Amino acid sequence: MNLKLLYFASLADRAGRSEETRDSAARTPRELYVEVAAVYGFAFTADRLRVAVNGAFVGWDHALGAGDEVVFLPPVSGG
């Protein structure tokens, strides 16, 4: 199914893009992160990231649906 991914900060730098649409078999954010981390060589382990789907924080085993917007959030540094 098609998923939309947004990338921020160092993840965007590493991926070389700020968004993409992927056709993925991942059923959860956990599976999706394994997939994209391998593609782009993301160094973060999942425990250092948070994940949001459609603009809200979710757990790593949240069930993904077609068309979902998925974001892996590296540690924040605002303020």
Add this chain to the structure above:
Amino acid sequence: MNLKLLYFASLADRAGRSEETRDSAARTPRELYVEVAAVYGFAFTADRLRVAVNGAFVGWDHALGAGDEVVFLPPVSGG
């Protein structure tokens, strides 16, 4: 000797004046406060007041000199 006294807040209200020059035999602020408290009926005991001479805090047994400016300071309420 002549001493100048300034009165603030409720002490000024009670004394009916904000300053006066007194010819007093008081050798210390402690003795001077007993004198003026009797004259004006000040209700504060000395332990609730601070005393300043010539613009600086002093102890109650500070030696007064002719022409000193003496102020008995009731509890403050700025801020």
Add this chain to the structure above:
Amino acid sequence: MTARRFRLGEEPIDVAAERPALDHAAAGAYASFEGWVRDHNDGRSVRQLDYQAYPALALAEGEAILAEAVARFRVREARCVHRVGRLAIGDLAVWVGVSADHRGDAFEACRWIIDEVKRRVPIWKNEHYADGESGWLHPT
């Protein structure tokens, strides 16, 4: 719907313009915090920086923090504005304002809000150093 308590700002934050939202005749205390861009961090000389936000989630999470603050502390009102985009040394990066009847509550709520904003809101800082390097900060 009430006015937003948390906002992202593309333009310089006008603190004076934010203040009327905090006025309240029963409020005797106002505490505020401002984060300014420093010329150094971790021993490196900083020239400028960029803040990037994930806007949809940053706005929702910031609004949730301000609502929590109003519920947790005895405050009358609380607001926060965070800049995004490029900032120079001395620029105002984030502002928090809190009004309350008593000063203890105003200080505690203000401190709590900036701590939570820094901990939870999806905003990232990219520092540009004097040596030409730059880097996104991801505190552990």
Add this chain to the structure above:
Amino acid sequence: MTARRFRLGEEPIDVAAERPALDHAAAGAYASFEGWVRDHNDGRSVRQLDYQAYPALALAEGEAILAEAVARFRVREARCVHRVGRLAIGDLAVWVGVSADHRGDAFEACRWIIDEVKRRVPIWKNEHYADGESGWLHPT
């Protein structure tokens, strides 16, 4: 001689005009406190109030407090202005501003300064109540 850090103000306090004294390229944090005239105190409705100071000693004691704050806390600069004279509901009675490299120091110093000013500086408040009475406050 350096500029005074503590002042008494006969006119409304212009916070924006006070701010440049606190700017510092190394300062990442600014905390401020403002005391506003409330419409009530101890269950009584307040219409207006007067602040009276013993100016010579208030200025000396205020300056001593600000110097102590700069010595005790890791701050870049600290300032305070306290109004005297007649004030109305909502008027700004006292302002404290502190800049520091880190926010914890800015908050702690700002809180300490307003606490010490309220405890030590010879300034008195006369509240005028809605029922026509008035009274000098002398907290125990």
